[in-house]
Amino acid sequence: xxxxxxxxxxxxxxxxxxxxxxxxxxxxxxxxxxxxxxxxxxxxxxxxxxxxxxxxxxxxxxxxxxxxxxxxxxxxxxxxxxxx
Numbered sequence: 001x002x003x004x005x006x007x008x009x010x011x012x013x014x015x016x017x018x019x020x021x022x023x024x025x026x027x028x029x030x031x032x033x034x035x036x037x038x039x040x041x042x043x044x045x046x047x048x049x050x051x052x053x054x055x056x057x058x059x060x061x062x063x064x065x066x067x068x069x070x071x072x073x074x075x076x077x078x079x080x081x082x083x084x
Contacts, residue, residue: 014041020049022058 008015017040021027031043049060056062 016040016042016044018044018046020046020059022062
């Protein structure tokens, strides 16, 4: 996790943390760590990045290859985090 990218001031709220991965468990674990330390107002699970280096490994828009899996990161993150 790159903490420098997560630094913000309270006046910059709402603060949204964007998550990008191809593994629901890692997404959920990252959401839990970010929630614990930074208390974002919301999480955005990136399912739209079409860069070949991202989509080619099954992250971003690459998640759309398995539509049944797309709800999984959201469900895991919701269980581990107080943020929407």
